[in-house]
Amino acid sequence: MSAAPARGRGERGLRRWGLAVASALALSVLPGTAAAVPGTEDGWSVDPAGPFTATAPTQFTDSNGGQFQCAGTTVGGTFSSDPLVRLTSVSFPLCTGAFAGTLQVTATMPWTLGAQAHDPDGGTHGTGVTTGSAGPVLIRARYTGLLGACSFSLSGTSDFAYNNPGPSGQDGTLVLGAAGAAQQLVTSGRTGPGCGPIGPAFTLRGTFGVLVAGESPVVGVE
Numbered sequence: 001m002s003a004a005p006a007r008g009r010g011e012r013g014l015r016r017w018g019l020a021v022a023s024a025l026a027l028s029v030l031p032g033t034a035a036a037v038p039g040t041e042d043g044w045s046v047d048p049a050g051p052f053t054a055t056a057p058t059q060f061t062d063s064n065g066g067q068f069q070c071a072g073t074t075v076g077g078t079f080s081s082d083p084l085v086r087l088t089s090v091s092f093p094l095c096t097g098a099f100a101g102t103l104q105v106t107a108t109m110p111w112t113l114g115a116q117a118h119d120p121d122g123g124t125h126g127t128g129v130t131t132g133s134a135g136p137v138l139i140r141a142r143y144t145g146l147l148g149a150c151s152f153s154l155s156g157t158s159d160f161a162y163n164n165p166g167p168s169g170q171d172g173t174l175v176l177g178a179a180g181a182a183q184q185l186v187t188s189g190r191t192g193p194g195c196g197p198i199g200p201a202f203t204l205r206g207t208f209g210v211l212v213a214g215e216s217p218v219v220g221v222e
Contacts, residue, residue, distance in 0.1 A: 046081055060095060063199035103143050147193055151191050170215060
């Protein structure tokens with residue numbers, strides 16, 4: 001009865017090895033090609049694909065310099081080939097920090113994370129990193145500070161990166177806001193006496209460990 005699971009792990013290992021070889025060959029046959037390559041019309045290979053949930057600290061940074069720490073943000077969604085990731089839930093705790101205030105955040109779902117480039121030798125483990133854009137990101141927020149409350153909306157896109165796992169196969173990470181302030185969420189509809197400290201834009205950043213059926217996905221170009 002133990003033979004079937006062992007065979008499954010071996011087959012998955014062979015698929016992952018083949019994925020790595022295919023990515024390397026895709027670069028070697030094109031002289032002068034940069035390390036980061038776009039996806040093909042066929043899309044992206046993901047092994048394993050499927051649903052996941054993950055919890056990690058996140059941070060909202062105001063364009064005025066204020067920061068709000070959100071200690072336990074939980075995301076849920078699915079890894080697949082097209083789009084690479086579809087987030088169907090993002091739950092923020094009460095975020096604290098800037099101007100002695102709090103930030104209550106509610107996200108409108110879903111968020112689509114579309115892959116745009118892949119570096120087979122990049123990432124935190126040197127096993128590959130896939131980058132792209134997440135959107136549309138729509139958020140309702142309520143800041144409460146010393147001067148009172150302020151309700152407002154955040155909208156736009158956020159860059160992301162997915163780092164393939166290392167040898168353990170269980171330490172792949174999804175990074176929202178990977179490029180820092182390169183892409184910002186625009187503030188609109190500010191209402192209330194406490195809106196003075198709230199700037200015209202925010203960035204959102206968080207790093208989530210991803211497991212699908214007990215293993216981190218390996219992403220490559222098909």
